[in-house]
Amino acid sequence: MTQTPTPTRPTTGRRPAAVLIGFMGAGKSTVGRLLADRLGVDFVDTDIELVRRTGRSIPEIFSSDGVDGFRTIEENVVTDVLDNHSGVVSLGGGAVTTAGVRDALTGHRVVYLRVSAERGYERVSGTDRPLLDTEDPAARYAELLAERTDTYSSVCSFEVDADAAPEAVADAIVTELARELM
Numbered sequence: 001m002t003q004t005p006t007p008t009r010p011t012t013g014r015r016p017a018a019v020l021i022g023f024m025g026a027g028k029s030t031v032g033r034l035l036a037d038r039l040g041v042d043f044v045d046t047d048i049e050l051v052r053r054t055g056r057s058i059p060e061i062f063s064s065d066g067v068d069g070f071r072t073i074e075e076n077v078v079t080d081v082l083d084n085h086s087g088v089v090s091l092g093g094g095a096v097t098t099a100g101v102r103d104a105l106t107g108h109r110v111v112y113l114r115v116s117a118e119r120g121y122e123r124v125s126g127t128d129r130p131l132l133d134t135e136d137p138a139a140r141y142a143e144l145l146a147e148r149t150d151t152y153s154s155v156c157s158f159e160v161d162a163d164a165a166p167e168a169v170a171d172a173i174v175t176e177l178a179r180e181l182m
């Protein structure tokens with residue numbers, strides 16, 4: 001009897017050393033770069049990659065395609081990067097809200113940068129964040145963070161306190177990665 005092979009995405013067989021997740025302002029991009037330097041590997045930020053591939057800014061995509069359109073583009077970029085990148089990968093803050101991204105994270109070393117609403121909002125306040133474009137962005141920030149916390153926890157391999165300084169967060173990740181090798 002002939003068996004139908006399970007369809008899989010084409011891959012290069014490369015796997016990220018670590019995938020950073022967490023809310024806006026948790027420091028995924030900042031710490032991701034530091035961590036990649038420390039490990040001597042490449043760094044890819046899926047928000048930057050998405051802008052590069054589409055030639056449009058994130059606020060432009062939100063305004064023309066809506067949040068669902070943005071998530072579809074984001075899912076394609078994230079799954080492609082996870083399949084083909086071997087260094088450190090930082091995801092956009094809302095990528096894990098898409099089921100396809102959560103599935104694609106299975107089996108990866110996923111680090112959750114857990115930031116408090118106070119520290120995180122301080123870091124993003126005044127920047128162009130479509131999802132915070134409301135009358136009370138600080139309250140919206142805290143609300144969205146609370147809504148997503150369980151999702152971040154459910155897909156991560158381990159979490160680090162991201163209220164600390166970027167170097168300290170990168171150190172904590174290196175320590176945990178080294179512990180896993182013991």
Ligand SMILES: Nc1ncnc2c1ncn2[C@@H]1O[C@H](COP(=O)(O)OP(=O)(O)OP(=O)(O)O)[C@@H](O)[C@H]1O
Nearest residue numbers: 023024025026027028029030092093123164165166
């Ligand atoms: N641990 C930290 N301590 C203090 N400031 C930080 C820390 N991490 C990041 N920052 C600052 O906060 C801002 C946002 O950081 P960053 O862009 O790395 O966050 P992010 O998690 O990638 O957010 P996004 O989900 O929007 O991509 C930047 O100005 C950065 O310099």
Ligand SMILES: O=C(O)C1=C[C@@H](O)[C@@H](O)[C@H](O)C1
Nearest residue numbers: 024047058092093094130131
């Ligand atoms: O938290 C979010 O939903 C987002 C976070 C950013 O990284 C960007 O991906 C975008 O602004 C959406």
Ligand SMILES: [Mg+2]
Nearest residue numbers: 028029045047
């Ligand atoms: Mg970022």
